[in-house]
Amino acid sequence: MAAFPLLIAAQLVAAPAPTLRAPVVAPAPAQMPIAARYRLADRYLNDIDKLVVDRDLRASFSRDGKQVIYRRGALGQRMIMLLDPAIGQPREIVAEDVLRELLAKAVGKPIKPGELSFRRPEVDATGALSFEAFDKRWTYQTGALRVADEQPDKDDEGLSPDGRLRVIARDYNLYAVPAKGGREVALTSDGTREQPYGRGIPQMDEILKQGTEEPTMPVSVRWSPDGSKILTWRLDTRGVHPLSFTQQNVPGSPYPRSFRYIYPLAGAAKLPTATRLVIDVAEALKRGKARIVPVQVPAEELLYPADPDMGWQGKRIRIQRTDRGYGALTVYDVDPATGAATVTAREAMKPIVTVTSSSLRPAPELGGELDISERSGWAQLYLVQPNAPDDALPLTRGDWEVLSVEHVDDARRSLLLTGIGREADRNPYWRGLYRVDLDGSQPKLLTPEPLDHDVTVSSDGRYAIDAMSSPTTPTVTVLRDARDGHIVTELGRADPTALYASGFTKPEPFQGVAADGKTPIYGMIFRPANFDPSRRYPVIDNVYTGPTTTQVPASWNAAIGVNPNSVAQLGAVVVTIDGRGTSRRGQAFRLPAYQNLGEVGIDDHIALIEQMAKRYPYMDTTRVGVYGGSAGGYDAARFILRRPKFFKVAVASSGNHDLRLDKAWWPEVSMGNPAPEVWERNSNMSVAGNLEGKLLLIHGDIDDNVPVTESMHLANALIRAERDVDLVILPNTTHRVSQPFFWKKFRDYFTRNLLDEAPPPLPPVAPAPAPAAQSQ
Structure with a gap:
């Protein structure tokens, strides 16, 4: 049996050596025309749900938890389904498009395919589906849709539990008014515009909607369960520096309009404050005069234009107070009769309490507060008893x-x-x-x-x-x-069959090490459709350095649904990276961001991009761009300003380029409340003179989250430093700048300056209509 392989071996040895020829290398296929790449970018930005069946079932429980209502099928063919876990057999309720068309007709508004949204669905014993949409509750059964007999509870905080009284706000004061008519009673009398009762800080969207700096707002009170008292608060904006904005394009008017408004700003010497109080409404109705009981909790500086945290727990009051600069979170138990307050839980960390990794929630069934705390260095769960607010029983442990x-x-x-x-x-x-x-x-x-x-x-x-x-x-x-x-x-x-058939290239998770050469960090690589590894591709970094979140998708829905898939279609490799300073990896991993938002993550991003390019040489690290929005817009500008030799092109949208012009909560949750020089060091304006590459700033003119003045200030700093800058202000646009014109400017900028190609031409000019004939 051994002779056969020996014979074959001998023949191989005796065979003449083959003639060596140069390998035939097939030329790389022509790259898709730029206009076609733009169309594919639009498809992966807007049409993922058309390409993936059952990507998101929108599954939810009924209020009692005994039903599961979800959707199955391809877009245009989806069915709304019901599952009773006790029975285990799902059944169809109605086609999504049938319900969508009926609802659109009922409300007189178009609802696009795939955009039917509703809340709190229920199916009763007769098979009728009820749900909430457009501020009403609806019932669908056997082909008919009607307004349900039961209507959703309105956020009418002013109405007493028994419905007999309503507290209203007027002229900065509070009044108790019988719901069915009768004599009203003043509950307060000394309110002013700067010190109103039961009124929060008006936000920009309401100012614009109502066209006034003092829009009508819901009254901010909390009724006691027995309907005898209200818990409310008094705002104080005295000495707070206001912001202003101008809406240049007012619908239906040729004239602009300007408004001043209060926005609590990071690092500001003076913030709006809230003082809580209890008013005995029952006594006021009897005596004709209210007794106001001050709650003995220190006035709280408001870090965001929202109501302070407060509410009733049975006959007592629970209040949670946040220290300026996030030095501590404190929970108080309050006696409503006297206003006396006792600390029942406290979360205090050095150097800072990071509220995205810490929280306190009442657990009366367990006799205390559940506290997610980083006191061990990791966000673990504790039970805090009222008699030991600074102590805690660990319920979980570990890294x-x-x-x-x-x-x-x-x-x-x-x-x-x-x-x-x-x-x-x-x-x-x-x-x-x-x-x-x-x-x-x-x-x-x-x-x-x-x-x-x-x-x-x-x-x-x-x-x-x-x-x-x-x-x-x-x-x-x-x-x-x-x-x-x-x-x-x-x-x-x-089922992603259609997505993959389109040439879609799957994102690739990537693990490497930070710039310190030892800390594991993670990223993701997005490649264009029909990817060709024989080409050289520029690299674009989609950045958001945190620290309150992470950027790299962890789930399949997130990985295929994020915009880097669209951006890669330009003809680039797009990456996302979570460097040191981001969340969900423990306090030590995130702390490099503390008072250091202007530097954290930059070198980790560069290190991981270089590691990616070492594994995949088609990634051209001589052509690296960066983009981001909001805090990511701050990062994108910061990256090109601080590392101008590595990052050559940046698009920064809605960026908070000077943290002192942003709402206080976001910067202070990472920065605390430091000295002015720390804020200045972290400002993009302070490094504007470093710009060498191409920078595009994009901002909405009525941004209700990050004021447009942020991008205007950075543009001014760049101009004063004799640097070049491109600036686009989007009319009548809020913080959400994603719209066709935004994406055109975004794509054109990278196409010209990073890919060195000409963007697609504009469509032909439509012929002007002929002028109407003039009668003599």
Whole structure:
């Protein structure tokens, strides 16, 4: 038997050496014309739901947790489905497009395919579907849609629990008015414009909608459960520096209009304050005069134009107060009769309490407050008892993070929570659902599959809807039993057949190390459709350095739905990176961002891009661009200003380029309230003179989140530094600048300056209509 292979070997040895020829290399196929690439970019930006069946089932529980209502099928053919977990057999309720057309006709507004949205769906015993949409509750059955008998509760905080009284705000004061008519009673009398009662800070959208700096607003009061008292507050804006804005293009008018408004600004010497108080309405009605009880909690500086945190817990009051610069979160128990306040929980961290990784929530069934705290260096869960506000009983431990408490089961003395980074066999950013028993035992993982689990728990804690996926694994949505995690049934799974048939190139997760050469960091690579590795591609970094969030998608829905897929179609490799300073990796990983937003992450991004290019030489690191919006707009400008030799082109939209011109909560949650020189060091204006490449600033003129003055200030600083800058102000546009003209300017900028190509020409000019004949 050995002779045969020996014979073959001898023949091979005796065979003459082949003649060597130069390998034939096929020429690279011609790149798609730029106009076609723009069209594909539009498709991946706007039409993902047309290309993926069952990408998002929009599954939700009924209010009692005993029904699951979701959608199945391709766009235009989706069915609204009902599953009763006790029965286990899903059934069809109505075609989505049928319901969409009926609702559009009923409200007199068009609803595009795929854009039917509703809340709190229920199906009754007769099969009738009810839901909330357009501020009404509707009922659908056997082809007919009508307004339901039951209507959703309006946010009428002024109405007493028994419906007999209403508190109204007028001329900066509060009045109690019988709901069915009768004598009103003044509850306050000394309110002024700068010190109103029960009135929050008017926001820009309401100012614009109503055309006045003093728009009508809901009264801000909280009725006691027995309807005898109200908990309210008094705003004080004295000495607060106002902002102003001008709407240049007023619908229906040739004239612009300007407004002044209050916006709590980071680092400001004076912020609006809130002082809480209790008013005995029942006594006021009897005596004709109200007794005001000041709540003995220090006035709170408001870091955002929203009501202060306060509410009733039975006959007592719970108040949560945030220190300026996020030095502490404090919970108080208040006696409404006297206003006396007792501290029942406190979360204080050095150097700062990061509220996106910390929270306090009442748990009266457990006799205290549930506290997600970083006191161990990781966001873990604790139970704080009222008699020991600075102490805490740890309910979880370890080098991982608790994200949220989903359900408290008092009878079983257990909790359901979502966490991240606990399991060593999976990506540290993947979420999981856990059951935690209060006996001190280890958390039990209810979602064992090594995937990201986007979980919704029913109101009774019995079941959980789990959309599980990874950036490379399409979503499978299942219903789980929340007691032990077993899968009750599969609701549906995403089908990307049409997406892949379009030439779509799957995003690739990438792991490397930070600029320190040792800390693991993660990113993602997005390549154009019909990717050709024989070409050289410029690199574009989609940046958002945090620190309150992460940028790299962890789920499949997020990975295929984010705009880098669209941007890559220009003919570039787009990357996203979570460097040091971002969230969900523990306090030490995020702390490089503290008082350092202007530097954090820059070198980690460069390090990981270089590691990517070492593995994939088609990534051309001599042509690197960067873009981002909001805080990412700040980052994009910062990157090109601080590392001008590496980043050559930047598009920064809606950027908060000087943190002192942004609402206080966002910068101060990372910066605290530092000295002026720290704010100045982190301002993009301070480094404007470094610009060498091409920078485009884009901002909406009525941005209601980051004032347009931010981009105007940076443009001015660049001009004064004799640098070049391009600026686009989008008319009648808020913080959300995504619109066709934005994307045209965005794409054209990178096409010209990074790809060195000409953008597609404008469409032909339509012929002007002939002038009407003039009669003599």
